[in-house]
Amino acid sequence: MSFLRIGVDVGGTNTDGVLLDPLATSNLNRGILAWSKSPTTSNPSHGIEQVIKALLETAQIDVQNVASVTIGTTHFTNAVVEKDRNRLAPVAVIRLCGPYSRDVYPGIDWPQDLRDIICQHCSYVSGGLEVDGDLIADIDESQIAAECEIIKSKGIKSVVVNGIFSPSDVVEKQEERVAEWVRKYYPLADVVISKEVANLGFVERENAAILNASILPFARSTIRSFEHAIIRLRLDCPLFLTQNDGTVLSASLAARLPIRTFSSGPTNSMCGAAFLVKNETHSESMLVVDIGGTTTDVGMLLANGLPRQAAAVTEIAGIRLNFSCPDVKSIGLGGGSIVRRSPVTGNLTIGPDSVGHHIQTRALVFGGDVPTATDYAVLAEGLSNIGNPEHIPLAVRDDIPGYASVVQQMIERAIDSSKTSDMDIPVLLVGGGAIIAPNTLKGASRVVKPEYSGVANAIGAAIARVSGTIDTVASTTEKTTKEVLEEISKQAVDKAVENGAIRDSITIAEMEVIPLQYVANKARVIVKVIGDFDFSAPIIRDSASNDSFQPEDDVREKAPLSRSESVAVSTPAPVDILSYRPQINSQREWIVSQIDLEWISTGCYILGTGGGGTPYPHFIRLREMMRKGAVVRVISPKDVRDSAVVAGGGGMGSPTVSIEKLPANEQMEAQRLVYDHLGYEPEAVVALEIGGGNGLQGMILGASTNMNIPTIDGDLMGRAYPTSWQITPVVLAGDRAHFMPTAISDGNGNRMMILSANSEKHVERFFRAALSEMGSHVGFAEGPCSGKDIKEWVIENAISLAWRIGRAVALCRAKNQIDAVAEVIVEEVGGKNSAKVLFKGKIVSVERKTIKGHVYGEVIISAADVSGSGEGAQFSGTLKIPFKNENLAAIAVDGDGSETVAASVPDLICVCDAGNGEAIGTPEYRYGLMVAVVGIQASERWTSTERGIEIGGPKAFGLDIDYKPLGVFQKPRSVIDEYVL
Incomplete structure (x- = not known):
C-alpha cells in the first residue's frame, strides 16, 4: 500500500526535497526517511527530478510505496513580482455590471508598470446580481459576441469574467454562461471566471482573477514540465502544488488556478518549522527566520503552530488580493548573496543581488570567482563539509569580523521589523542558508536551529492537506441559521472532495455567519473545511489541456500591447511622515494630496466605530479623480459664509453591498434631483458622517466636475451611527425634517424624492422601506442648509481628526511600532x-x-x-x-x-x-x-x-x-x- 509522501520546494537558489513517512512522525527522525538539496535549475523540472531521484536512492524504497508528490514553487509569484513580460500574458476583463463600477476600472489600484503589461482591455456589459439574488440586468449574448471580436482584434487570449455578487450566484450562473459564450465566439481564449478564484470583494477578487489569467499559459507549461518529471521517474502517484493556506491543489486544478500557489513558499517553511519543533517547545509564539539562497523571510509562528496571517486583504507586488497569506517580511540576504566592499564608503555590503542557483559554480568555496555569504560562513564557522575552504583567498579571512557584524545587523533588523513590540521572542532558524546566521541575536530570547531545518519548506509541502471553502450570501427567510450552515458546510465538503479529499476525513476549520446590515434575512456565510487526500482516486493528468509541452526555458517573446484605457498616473513619492506638511493655500483652503487622502481614509474607518463600511472603494475612486486632475478642497467651518448654501449626503445601505456593487453615479444623481428641483446650486458640501466610507463622500461630491465646491472640515455625527436621523441637527434644533427636499438614487434608473416629512426619523423610515427594493445600497442627498446652521451643528475638524489618526497609524508602521498604535492614537485625539x-x-x-x-x-x-x-x-x-x-x-x-x-x-x-x-x-x-x-x-x-x-x-x-x-x-x-x- 502506498503511504510515503514526497515534498519538494523549488526556491530561487535551491530545490529541497524530503521523503516522509506520515505514520512515523513521533519517531526521533520525525518520520523523515531521506532529504536532499540541490541547486535550482533553469528548467525547474530537471531539479525536481534530480532531488526526487536522490531521495528514492537514499531511502532505497520502491516507487510503488510513494503516495504523493507535493511541490511548492515561487515561479508564478515571481513572474508577477519581477514584472516579466515573457511570463505575463495581456488580459481582457468582461464585467457583468450594468451601470456600476465604471469609475473604478480594472487595475486602478495597481502599480502602473504592471497595469500596462497586463490590463489591456475592459468591457462593461449587462449583468450582475443584487445582494438578494435579483438581477441588476440579464446578460446579453450579442454583447459578448461583439466584445469577443474586439478582444480578438487586440490579440488578447486571456479573458476574465467578473460579475457583481458572482460568488453567491448559484441560480443564474451568469459568469459560467458568459464564459461559455466567450469560448463559443473566441475558441482560442483562456477564460477565467472570478468566482473560482476568490471570494466576496469585487476589486480584490477581480485583481486575483486578472493575475490568474495572466500567468495561465506560463503555469500550464511549468506544471506540465513537473508532470513529465514525475512520469520519467515512473512514479504512479498524484502530483500536488501547495497553496497559500498550507493546503494542496491537484496539478490539474493548480494549472487552472495558479494564483492559489502565491505565498505558498513562506507557508511551507512555517508549517514545516512548526512540525519540527512541535514536541520541543512550550506553547508560545516564535519568529521563523527562513534563510534561503537569495532572500531571508521572517514571519510569526503562533502558539497554536499556525503562521500569523496578514489581513484578509493582502498585497502582492502592490496589488490587493482578498485571500489571506502569512504575514512575512523579506530582505535580500541568503547563502548566495554577493559580498563586496562599497567603492565609496569602503564598508562591507551583502546582497541584495545573489548568484542564486549558480552558487555551486560561482561561489569561491566551489572554485568560482564571486565572494558569497556562504564563503564567509564556511570560514567563520569552520565548516569543512561545504566545498573546499582552500579555494577561499586569504583576503576574505580578514573580512570575517566585518561580515559577521553585517549579517547580524541585517537579521536583527529583519527580526525587529517583524515584531510588534520591543520584547525579546524565540527565533527559529530554518532554510539552507541558516548556516550564515549567528547563534545569538539581539531581540531573540533564544535561537533554535532544529535538525532538518534546512529542508523545512519541503517538509511543510509533504505534510499539507486538502481544503474546500465556500464564501457566499445565503437567505435565512425559510431556513434557520443552523440549517443554512449545514447546507453551506455540505457544499464546502463537496468542494473539498472535488479537490481530492477523503469525505470521512474532512473537518470544519472555519465557520462564520455574518448577517447583512440593512438587508432582511440575508447573511454572508463562510465555511472552510480540511481533509486528507484520497490516494485511491484515479490519477488525472490534464493540467495543460491540449497545449503541446514546452520546456520552461523555451520562452516566447510577446509584443507589448497598448491599454485600451491608458491613464497617465502620478504616483506620490514616499514621504517623510514627520516632516510632511499638507498644502494650505492663501484662501485657507486645504488642497488634499494623495498621501493626505490615504491617511484620511484610514482615520475614517477607525472613527466608524465598527460601522460605516470600508472606505477603500471610495478612496481609490477619489484618488483616481485626483490623478485625472480633480482638486479636493477642504475649508474650515468658520470660513463658511452664514448665507452659504451647503449640500450634504452620502451612501445609505449595507457595507457588504458596497464591497461588491461599486458605485455608478447614484450620489450625484440624488444631488441633481434635489438641486434641479430647487433651481439653484450649493456652495459647499458637508459629510453626513465622518465614520467609514461616508467620510469620503463629501470630498467625492465636492471634487466632481458637476459641483466643484469645497468640503467643510466637519460632519454631523463625529463618528458613524446606524441611522441617518442620529445627527447633531436633531439634537440641537429639534425633531423635525431639517433637510427638505431629500432624495435617493440606486444608480440603475430608480430615484425617489421626499418633498416634506414630519421628522428626520420619518425620512429614515421611508427610505429604509424602499432600500431593499433598490439593491440595499443607494446614494442619499440631503436638502440644503445654511452656512449659519452648519456652524451651529457641525462637529468641527472631523476630517483633520481622521487625517491625524491615519498619520499616526502610518508612522507606527514606518517605525515598526504597531504594538503601540493604540497609545499613539490616544495621543493624537x-x-x-x-x-x-x-x-x-x-x-x-x-x-x-x-x-x-x-x-x-x-x-x-x-x-x-x-x-x-x-x-x-x-x-x-x-x-x-x-x-x-x-x-x-x-x-x-x-x-x-x-x-x-x-x-x-x-x-x-x-x-x-x-x-x-x-x-x-x-x-x-x-x-x-x-x-x-x-x-x-x-x-x-x-x-x-x-x-x-x-x-x-x-x-x-x-x-x-x-x-x-x-x-x-x-x-x-x-x-x-x-x-x-
Missing part, C-alpha cells in the same frame, strides 16, 4: 484625558442577529499578548462589546463575572487590528483576531445635553446603562489652522 486604551486581546466569540435591517450582536475579547512577545497580557479578564452595526459599549468582565462599563455611546469605541493598526468593522469580527480597543470621548454636541444622550446614548439602543463620559472632550486641531502659511 487629545491624550489620556480625552481617550483611553480600553483593552488588548484576542476575539474569542462573535454573535450576530439581524433586526429590522440592523445587525445586532456582541463580540467578546479575551485578554492576550497581542504582540506575541510571550510576556503575558497587559489586560486581564474579558471585554464584551455589544453592537448595532456600530460598537455601543465596552464592558469589562472580571474573573468572578463582575462587570464594569468602561465606555459607551456616544463616546467612540474603536477596534483596531493589532497586526497593522487598521480598523476592524463589525462585519469583519472573527475568532482569533488580535485587537486593540480604543475609547475616544465624544463631542460636546452629543454629551452636553440630555437630548444628545437620549438620541445617541446607550438607552437609545436598548442598553440598560447610564452614560458616563470617558473623559473630557478636546476639540480636534484643525489642519488648516496649524499649517496655513
Whole structure:
C-alpha cells in the first residue's frame, strides 16, 4: 500500500526535497526517511527530478510505496513580482455590471508598470446580481459576441469574467454562461471566471482573477514540465502544488488556478518549522527566520503552530488580493548573496543581488570567482563539509569580523521589523542558508536551529492537506441559521472532495455567519473545511489541456500591447511622515494630496466605530479623480459664509453591498434631483458622517466636475451611527425634517424624492422601506442648509481628526511600532484625558442577529499578548462589546463575572487590528483576531445635553446603562489652522 509522501520546494537558489513517512512522525527522525538539496535549475523540472531521484536512492524504497508528490514553487509569484513580460500574458476583463463600477476600472489600484503589461482591455456589459439574488440586468449574448471580436482584434487570449455578487450566484450562473459564450465566439481564449478564484470583494477578487489569467499559459507549461518529471521517474502517484493556506491543489486544478500557489513558499517553511519543533517547545509564539539562497523571510509562528496571517486583504507586488497569506517580511540576504566592499564608503555590503542557483559554480568555496555569504560562513564557522575552504583567498579571512557584524545587523533588523513590540521572542532558524546566521541575536530570547531545518519548506509541502471553502450570501427567510450552515458546510465538503479529499476525513476549520446590515434575512456565510487526500482516486493528468509541452526555458517573446484605457498616473513619492506638511493655500483652503487622502481614509474607518463600511472603494475612486486632475478642497467651518448654501449626503445601505456593487453615479444623481428641483446650486458640501466610507463622500461630491465646491472640515455625527436621523441637527434644533427636499438614487434608473416629512426619523423610515427594493445600497442627498446652521451643528475638524489618526497609524508602521498604535492614537485625539486604551486581546466569540435591517450582536475579547512577545497580557479578564452595526459599549468582565462599563455611546469605541493598526468593522469580527480597543470621548454636541444622550446614548439602543463620559472632550486641531502659511 502506498503511504510515503514526497515534498519538494523549488526556491530561487535551491530545490529541497524530503521523503516522509506520515505514520512515523513521533519517531526521533520525525518520520523523515531521506532529504536532499540541490541547486535550482533553469528548467525547474530537471531539479525536481534530480532531488526526487536522490531521495528514492537514499531511502532505497520502491516507487510503488510513494503516495504523493507535493511541490511548492515561487515561479508564478515571481513572474508577477519581477514584472516579466515573457511570463505575463495581456488580459481582457468582461464585467457583468450594468451601470456600476465604471469609475473604478480594472487595475486602478495597481502599480502602473504592471497595469500596462497586463490590463489591456475592459468591457462593461449587462449583468450582475443584487445582494438578494435579483438581477441588476440579464446578460446579453450579442454583447459578448461583439466584445469577443474586439478582444480578438487586440490579440488578447486571456479573458476574465467578473460579475457583481458572482460568488453567491448559484441560480443564474451568469459568469459560467458568459464564459461559455466567450469560448463559443473566441475558441482560442483562456477564460477565467472570478468566482473560482476568490471570494466576496469585487476589486480584490477581480485583481486575483486578472493575475490568474495572466500567468495561465506560463503555469500550464511549468506544471506540465513537473508532470513529465514525475512520469520519467515512473512514479504512479498524484502530483500536488501547495497553496497559500498550507493546503494542496491537484496539478490539474493548480494549472487552472495558479494564483492559489502565491505565498505558498513562506507557508511551507512555517508549517514545516512548526512540525519540527512541535514536541520541543512550550506553547508560545516564535519568529521563523527562513534563510534561503537569495532572500531571508521572517514571519510569526503562533502558539497554536499556525503562521500569523496578514489581513484578509493582502498585497502582492502592490496589488490587493482578498485571500489571506502569512504575514512575512523579506530582505535580500541568503547563502548566495554577493559580498563586496562599497567603492565609496569602503564598508562591507551583502546582497541584495545573489548568484542564486549558480552558487555551486560561482561561489569561491566551489572554485568560482564571486565572494558569497556562504564563503564567509564556511570560514567563520569552520565548516569543512561545504566545498573546499582552500579555494577561499586569504583576503576574505580578514573580512570575517566585518561580515559577521553585517549579517547580524541585517537579521536583527529583519527580526525587529517583524515584531510588534520591543520584547525579546524565540527565533527559529530554518532554510539552507541558516548556516550564515549567528547563534545569538539581539531581540531573540533564544535561537533554535532544529535538525532538518534546512529542508523545512519541503517538509511543510509533504505534510499539507486538502481544503474546500465556500464564501457566499445565503437567505435565512425559510431556513434557520443552523440549517443554512449545514447546507453551506455540505457544499464546502463537496468542494473539498472535488479537490481530492477523503469525505470521512474532512473537518470544519472555519465557520462564520455574518448577517447583512440593512438587508432582511440575508447573511454572508463562510465555511472552510480540511481533509486528507484520497490516494485511491484515479490519477488525472490534464493540467495543460491540449497545449503541446514546452520546456520552461523555451520562452516566447510577446509584443507589448497598448491599454485600451491608458491613464497617465502620478504616483506620490514616499514621504517623510514627520516632516510632511499638507498644502494650505492663501484662501485657507486645504488642497488634499494623495498621501493626505490615504491617511484620511484610514482615520475614517477607525472613527466608524465598527460601522460605516470600508472606505477603500471610495478612496481609490477619489484618488483616481485626483490623478485625472480633480482638486479636493477642504475649508474650515468658520470660513463658511452664514448665507452659504451647503449640500450634504452620502451612501445609505449595507457595507457588504458596497464591497461588491461599486458605485455608478447614484450620489450625484440624488444631488441633481434635489438641486434641479430647487433651481439653484450649493456652495459647499458637508459629510453626513465622518465614520467609514461616508467620510469620503463629501470630498467625492465636492471634487466632481458637476459641483466643484469645497468640503467643510466637519460632519454631523463625529463618528458613524446606524441611522441617518442620529445627527447633531436633531439634537440641537429639534425633531423635525431639517433637510427638505431629500432624495435617493440606486444608480440603475430608480430615484425617489421626499418633498416634506414630519421628522428626520420619518425620512429614515421611508427610505429604509424602499432600500431593499433598490439593491440595499443607494446614494442619499440631503436638502440644503445654511452656512449659519452648519456652524451651529457641525462637529468641527472631523476630517483633520481622521487625517491625524491615519498619520499616526502610518508612522507606527514606518517605525515598526504597531504594538503601540493604540497609545499613539490616544495621543493624537487629545491624550489620556480625552481617550483611553480600553483593552488588548484576542476575539474569542462573535454573535450576530439581524433586526429590522440592523445587525445586532456582541463580540467578546479575551485578554492576550497581542504582540506575541510571550510576556503575558497587559489586560486581564474579558471585554464584551455589544453592537448595532456600530460598537455601543465596552464592558469589562472580571474573573468572578463582575462587570464594569468602561465606555459607551456616544463616546467612540474603536477596534483596531493589532497586526497593522487598521480598523476592524463589525462585519469583519472573527475568532482569533488580535485587537486593540480604543475609547475616544465624544463631542460636546452629543454629551452636553440630555437630548444628545437620549438620541445617541446607550438607552437609545436598548442598553440598560447610564452614560458616563470617558473623559473630557478636546476639540480636534484643525489642519488648516496649524499649517496655513
